[in-house]
Amino acid sequence: MSDSLSPPWWKGASIYQIYPRSFADSNGDGIGDLGGVLHQLDYLEQLGVEALWLSPIFRSPMADAGYDISDYRDIDPLFGSLADIDRLIEESHARGMRLLLDFVPNHTSDQHPWFIESSSSRDNPKRDWYIWSDRPNNWRAALNAGSAWTLDERTGQYYLHLFLPQQPDLNWRNPEVVAAMQDVLRFWLDRGVDGFRIDVAHCTGKDDTFADEPRCITQPLSDFNDQPYSHEVLRGLRRVVDQYPGERVLIGEVNIRSTRQVLQYYGRGDELHMSFNFLPLDIGWEAEGFRRCIEEIETLYAPADAWPTWVLSNHDNRRHRTRYHGSLANARAAAMLLMTLRGTPFIYQGEELGLEDAHITPETRVDPGGRDGCRAPIPWLATPPHGWDGAATWLPFPPDADTLAAERQRHDPLSTFSLYRHLVAARRASPALRLGDWHELPAPPSVLAYRRQHVDDQRAVCINFADTAQVCPLDGQWLIELASDGHGEATPYDGRLAPRQALLLRPKDV
Numbered sequence: 001m002s003d004s005l006s007p008p009w010w011k012g013a014s015i016y017q018i019y020p021r022s023f024a025d026s027n028g029d030g031i032g033d034l035g036g037v038l039h040q041l042d043y044l045e046q047l048g049v050e051a052l053w054l055s056p057i058f059r060s061p062m063a064d065a066g067y068d069i070s071d072y073r074d075i076d077p078l079f080g081s082l083a084d085i086d087r088l089i090e091e092s093h094a095r096g097m098r099l100l101l102d103f104v105p106n107h108t109s110d111q112h113p114w115f116i117e118s119s120s121s122r123d124n125p126k127r128d129w130y131i132w133s134d135r136p137n138n139w140r141a142a143l144n145a146g147s148a149w150t151l152d153e154r155t156g157q158y159y160l161h162l163f164l165p166q167q168p169d170l171n172w173r174n175p176e177v178v179a180a181m182q183d184v185l186r187f188w189l190d191r192g193v194d195g196f197r198i199d200v201a202h203c204t205g206k207d208d209t210f211a212d213e214p215r216c217i218t219q220p221l222s223d224f225n226d227q228p229y230s231h232e233v234l235r236g237l238r239r240v241v242d243q244y245p246g247e248r249v250l251i252g253e254v255n256i257r258s259t260r261q262v263l264q265y266y267g268r269g270d271e272l273h274m275s276f277n278f279l280p281l282d283i284g285w286e287a288e289g290f291r292r293c294i295e296e297i298e299t300l301y302a303p304a305d306a307w308p309t310w311v312l313s314n315h316d317n318r319r320h321r322t323r324y325h326g327s328l329a330n331a332r333a334a335a336m337l338l339m340t341l342r343g344t345p346f347i348y349q350g351e352e353l354g355l356e357d358a359h360i361t362p363e364t365r366v367d368p369g370g371r372d373g374c375r376a377p378i379p380w381l382a383t384p385p386h387g388w389d390g391a392a393t394w395l396p397f398p399p400d401a402d403t404l405a406a407e408r409q410r411h412d413p414l415s416t417f418s419l420y421r422h423l424v425a426a427r428r429a430s431p432a433l434r435l436g437d438w439h440e441l442p443a444p445p446s447v448l449a450y451r452r453q454h455v456d457d458q459r460a461v462c463i464n465f466a467d468t469a470q471v472c473p474l475d476g477q478w479l480i481e482l483a484s485d486g487h488g489e490a491t492p493y494d495g496r497l498a499p500r501q502a503l504l505l506r507p508k509d510v
């Protein structure tokens with residue numbers, strides 16, 4: 001734990017997202033669970049990440065893979081028990097890793113007792129815990145769910161849901177809801193979790209005039225909802241978290257593609273500690289797109305004193321290797337980028353193995369939002385069923401599950417796993433990489449080159465996005481500390497980059 005003079009842990013950390021359904025299975029039902037995570041803590045420790053974020057593990061009917069919660073204070077039996085999560089908190093801490101949970105404040109499951117009560121009659125005391133209306137407006141739900149309003153036949157009113165009809169939106173203007181949900185945070189903070197990823201943190205506040213929204217003709221409201229009241233909600237959550245020792249953290253999913261708007265959710269240091277920066281999810285593998293994106297983040301975040309984050313893959317989007325034409329070389333060069341920019345990197349389970357999305361057919365499709373490909377199970381062993389003994393896995397394995405299996409990569413010095421492990425270690429060892437300034441360096445159009453500096457610690461990074469060799473001379477003398485393709489490490493940098501190669505360089509005299 002850091003003292004008050006050192007930067008908070010989450011600025012220097014590499015954070016690893018676990019999607020528990022697909023991580024590892026301990027009971028042979030084909031669905032990953034907490035026992036599986038416990039079993040693979042050695043793997044995570046070997047990778048070296050400082051924190052784990054678990055996608056939802058709470059009681060849920062699983063209409064949206066656990067983002068529809070029917071009890072915020074219990075673990076779904078599919079994943080295990082409260083005793084398992086307590087053990088996981090304890091064992092992660094014993095290995096020097098923090099543990100973050102996923103907090104879903106915008107909506108519950110329609111099976112949550114609160115909604116069952118709320119929908120039981122118009123005068124139920126919990127009626128106002130959700131958002132009811134006689135006349136739906138034009139708001140559109142995400143996940144291909146059509147209108148954001150569903151008629152409750154029994155009481156003859158419509159309820160609001162920005163996602164599936166099985167995910168009714170809570171009414172955060174009701175102080176009882178605020179109090180109940182803040183208590184949920186306390187429940188988990190008291191058990192020792194180190195913070196939360198907050199699901200659609202920009203959605204809790206709604207336009208309370210319920211005016212039609214022209215953009216909803218083509219887009220779901222959650223793509224751009226941005227109301228002042230969401231900030232009040234976040235300030236309340238932050239006050240709760242700040243009452244606990246040990247630098248607990250709030251990381252928000254503000255799924256709006258406007259950096260200026262996303263920045264507002266850091267508040268004046270009294271809302272989110274960090275918000276995901278999703279800009280890279282929309283950029284192909286090309287230097288110019290990343291150059292513009294990094295400049296945008298650097299220009300807007302630094303003056304706002306907000307700490308950036310970097311995300312290439314997660315459970316809602318195609319994996320970056322898949323987006324980058326399936327090329328492992330591109331994906332490995334991208335890892336160098338992710339782990340050496342200024343800001344906290346988020347690694348999505350399996351990207352450290354270089355996985356691609358699984359091929360999903362109409363028969364294997366599970367998710368109403370069409371996001372199954374990136375949620376495929378992790379192949380632990382080379383031989384099928386890849387460490388998932390028992391029932392068939394809930395989704396098929398990704399391509400090349402045998403050659404990309406964790407057991408093949410963990411002790412191979414040239415594997416993608418080893419590259420990530422070295423990158424995590426390089427960040428740990430270098431104040432420049434963890435905390436330093438970012439300066440772009442002159443480079444040919446298809447190369448991105450930059451320097452990171454913190455006091456007298458320096459690193460340079462050159463990333464060749466092209467499939468041809470490039471020349472990118474730098475001032476001064478540099479040694480190759482790490483190469484995305486494993487070639488040339490510990491030798492002097494001669495200004496030449498192989499096709500799709502990324503290099504981490506350190507000054508020669510250090």
Ligand code: NOJ
Pocket residue numbers: 064067068104163199200253315316
């Ligand atoms: C964002 C989550 O990442 C996604 O998986 C989920 O479907 C929606 N929020 C609704 O909770």
